[in-house]
Amino acid sequence: MPYSESQKKATMKYMEKAYDRLELQLKKGMKEVYRAQAAAHGMSLNAYIISLLEADAEKKSD
Structure with a gap:
């Protein structure tokens, strides 16, 4: 439907x-590089960026 x-x-x-x-x-061409990096971790680019930010915030709060 x-x-x-x-x-x-x-x-x-x-x-x-x-x-x-x-x-x-981002500099031209880097979006696909970052998208491939995220895919290598089994994530979308959005999810990968968020996971990196959350991990950094968690590391700083320890």
Whole structure:
């Protein structure tokens, strides 16, 4: 079944309420390098970046 316009609006409203967005600027070509690095760990690039940030925060709180 196709994704309806009302479903799209509801999803966008939820995402706006539940999540913050962060934009990264990378040198040309680095996105694919980082994406491959994340894939090597079995993660999406987003999940990999978050895991690195959380690990760093945890290390600093110890």
